[in-house]
Amino acid sequence: MEVKEQNTEERKAFLKKQSRKIMIQRIKGFIAEYSHNKLGVFGALIFVFFVFLATFGPYIAPADPMQDMDLADQVVPPEWVTVFGGEYVKLPPTLTWHIVDEIKSRKNASCTVDNFIAVKDMDDGILFMFKNGVQIEDYGSIYIVKTFSYDYRPPRTFKIFMTGQSDGDFEVALEIFLKKPSGSEILLWSSRELMPGFSSLLKRGSKISIETRDFRYLEWFASRLGIFPGQFIIPFNSLNESGTYEMTFRFRLYGLKALASSGRDLNLKLKNIQLKILGLKYGLLGTDFWGRDIFSQIANATWVSLTVGVIAALLSSLISSILGIIAVYKGGVVDEVLMRIADIIMIIPNLPLLLIMMAVLKGDIWTVITILAVIRAPSGARSTRAFVLTYINSPFVEAAKAKGASTTRLIFRYLFPPLLPIIYANIAYSAPAAITLEAELSYLGIATDPYRITWGKMLSLAQSGGAFTKWAWWWVIPPGLCIVFLSLAFVLIGHALDEIMNPRLKRRR
Structure with missing residues (x-):
C-alpha cells in the first residue's frame, strides 16, 4: 500500500514537472x-x-503639468529649435535671480543705506533697523543694486516679485531704475504712480508682483516714452541691448523721526526680491498659453x-x-x-x-x-x-x-x-x-x-x-x-x- 502511494506521488511530481516543461517550451x-x-x-x-x-x-x-506656470513665456518653442538658426537665434532662456540671497552671499548684488540705518542678515531675509546713538532723519533711503549680463534678443515679458514685513508706522515707496550697457538709464517702475498701496502690502507680508503684461503699467511706460502702449514695449525698450545691466531698487522710507520718537524700531525685513525674465524657448516641447x-x-x-x-x-x-x-x-x-x-x-x-x-x-x-x-x-x-x-x-x-x-x-x-x-x-x-x-x-x-x-x-x-x-x-x-x-x-x-x-x-x- 505504501509502495503504491509512493508511486502515485512520484507520478504526480513527474506530471507536474512535465507540464512545467511544456509551459516553458510554449512560452519560448x-x-x-x-x-x-x-x-x-x-x-x-x-x-x-x-x-x-x-x-x-x-x-x-x-x-x-497644471500648476507650474510661467516656466517660460506664453507659447514658446522647444530649446532645440535654435539649431535651425534664422529667427530662432539668440532666443533667451528663462533667467531668474534671487536678489536678497545674492546680497547675503555678496554676489552680483549690493545694498547701501543711510548712515542711521543698520543692516542685518537673517535666515529668512535682510533686516533693516535704526542705529543706536545716531540722529534719525525724517526719511531714509535703501539702495539695492543688481548687476546681470544679458546677451539675447529682447524678451516679451519679465517679472519682479517681492515680499517684506514690518510692524512700524511709516511709509515705504519704491522706484526701480535700469541702467543699460550703453550707459543710459530709465525709470522702470514707480510705486507712487502704479501701486499706491505698495507700503501696506510690503509691510504686511503680501506677495508683490510687478509684471510687464499689466495694462496700467504698459500705459504708464508708453506715456513716458511717447509711444503706443503695445503688448511688449517695456522689455523691447529696456532689455534691448547686449551686455551688463544694472537694476537699482530705491526704497524711500517716510515718517522715521516720528517712529523713533515713539520708542519703536524700524524692523523692516525684505524677505525676497526676485527678477525673472521669461524665456522664449523651453524644454523638449516648449510651453502652452500659460507657460x-x-x-x-x-x-x-x-x-x-x-x-x-x-x-x-x-x-x-x-x-x-x-x-x-x-x-x-x-x-x-x-x-x-x-x-x-x-x-x-x-x-x-x-x-x-x-x-x-x-x-x-x-x-x-x-x-x-x-x-x-x-x-x-x-x-x-x-x-x-x-x-x-x-x-x-x-x-x-x-x-x-x-x-x-x-x-x-x-x-x-x-x-x-x-x-x-x-x-x-x-x-x-x-x-x-x-x-x-x-x-x-x-x-x-x-x-x-x-x-x-x-x-x-x-x-x-x-x-x-x-x-x-x-x-x-x-x-x-x-x-x-x-x-x-x-x-x-x-x-x-x-x-x-x-x-x-x-x-x-x-x-x-
Missing part, C-alpha cells in the same frame, strides 16, 4: 515566433516606450491613456467573453435577449451614448473606464459567441458532460482556454477605441477630473489658446501623435497575436 516558442513578426515587434517597442514614459515621466519632467511645460503634460497624460486603454480593454474582453459563453451555453431565450441587447448597443453611435452616460453619472476616470468597457463589450460578445458555437458540441465537451462535469468546470476548463486567442485579440483591438473615445471626451471637456491633464484635453486647450493661429506646432502635434502611435501599438500587437494564435492565418502565411 511564442516569444520566438513573436520576435519574427516585425510589425508585432514594432508595436511592442512603441508600447514599452509609452509604459516607460508613464512610469518615469514625472521624474524626467518634474514640473507640475506650462508641454513635455510634462505629455508624460503625465500618458498614464491616463494607458490606464484607460488597458483596463477598459481588459474589462470589455472579460464582459464580452462571459456574455458570449452564457449566451451559447444557456441558449434559447437567454441567447436571444443578450444578443438583441448587444445589437441595440452596437447600432447606437459610441460618442453620443458616452455623452449621455457621462452627463448622468458624472464620475471620475474609473467611471469613464467602466462605461467604455460596457460600450465595447457587445461587439466582442458576438465574436465570442460565434467562436464558442464551434466548440460547444465538440467531442471533448460532450465527454466532459458525460462524466458529469459541472457548469463552472465546463466553462473554465473546456470552453474558456480555446477562447484565449480571441480574448487577446479583443483586448488589443478594444484598447485603441477606448483611447480615442477618452481623448474625444477630454477634448469636449466632459471626461474625468478638470485638474487632470490628458492628451485630448491638451488638444482642447491648444485650440482655445490659439495654437493653430500662432502656428504652435509643438503644442498640437505631440499629443496628436501620442494618440495615434499608442493606438497603432495596440493594433500591431493585436494583429501579431492574431497571426500567431490563429491556425488559419498561420497556414495562409
Whole structure:
C-alpha cells in the first residue's frame, strides 16, 4: 500500500514537472515566433516606450503639468529649435535671480543705506533697523543694486516679485531704475504712480508682483516714452541691448523721526526680491498659453491613456467573453435577449451614448473606464459567441458532460482556454477605441477630473489658446501623435497575436 502511494506521488511530481516543461517550451516558442513578426515587434517597442514614459515621466519632467506656470513665456518653442538658426537665434532662456540671497552671499548684488540705518542678515531675509546713538532723519533711503549680463534678443515679458514685513508706522515707496550697457538709464517702475498701496502690502507680508503684461503699467511706460502702449514695449525698450545691466531698487522710507520718537524700531525685513525674465524657448516641447511645460503634460497624460486603454480593454474582453459563453451555453431565450441587447448597443453611435452616460453619472476616470468597457463589450460578445458555437458540441465537451462535469468546470476548463486567442485579440483591438473615445471626451471637456491633464484635453486647450493661429506646432502635434502611435501599438500587437494564435492565418502565411 505504501509502495503504491509512493508511486502515485512520484507520478504526480513527474506530471507536474512535465507540464512545467511544456509551459516553458510554449512560452519560448511564442516569444520566438513573436520576435519574427516585425510589425508585432514594432508595436511592442512603441508600447514599452509609452509604459516607460508613464512610469518615469514625472521624474524626467518634474514640473507640475497644471500648476507650474510661467516656466517660460506664453507659447514658446522647444530649446532645440535654435539649431535651425534664422529667427530662432539668440532666443533667451528663462533667467531668474534671487536678489536678497545674492546680497547675503555678496554676489552680483549690493545694498547701501543711510548712515542711521543698520543692516542685518537673517535666515529668512535682510533686516533693516535704526542705529543706536545716531540722529534719525525724517526719511531714509535703501539702495539695492543688481548687476546681470544679458546677451539675447529682447524678451516679451519679465517679472519682479517681492515680499517684506514690518510692524512700524511709516511709509515705504519704491522706484526701480535700469541702467543699460550703453550707459543710459530709465525709470522702470514707480510705486507712487502704479501701486499706491505698495507700503501696506510690503509691510504686511503680501506677495508683490510687478509684471510687464499689466495694462496700467504698459500705459504708464508708453506715456513716458511717447509711444503706443503695445503688448511688449517695456522689455523691447529696456532689455534691448547686449551686455551688463544694472537694476537699482530705491526704497524711500517716510515718517522715521516720528517712529523713533515713539520708542519703536524700524524692523523692516525684505524677505525676497526676485527678477525673472521669461524665456522664449523651453524644454523638449516648449510651453502652452500659460507657460506650462508641454513635455510634462505629455508624460503625465500618458498614464491616463494607458490606464484607460488597458483596463477598459481588459474589462470589455472579460464582459464580452462571459456574455458570449452564457449566451451559447444557456441558449434559447437567454441567447436571444443578450444578443438583441448587444445589437441595440452596437447600432447606437459610441460618442453620443458616452455623452449621455457621462452627463448622468458624472464620475471620475474609473467611471469613464467602466462605461467604455460596457460600450465595447457587445461587439466582442458576438465574436465570442460565434467562436464558442464551434466548440460547444465538440467531442471533448460532450465527454466532459458525460462524466458529469459541472457548469463552472465546463466553462473554465473546456470552453474558456480555446477562447484565449480571441480574448487577446479583443483586448488589443478594444484598447485603441477606448483611447480615442477618452481623448474625444477630454477634448469636449466632459471626461474625468478638470485638474487632470490628458492628451485630448491638451488638444482642447491648444485650440482655445490659439495654437493653430500662432502656428504652435509643438503644442498640437505631440499629443496628436501620442494618440495615434499608442493606438497603432495596440493594433500591431493585436494583429501579431492574431497571426500567431490563429491556425488559419498561420497556414495562409
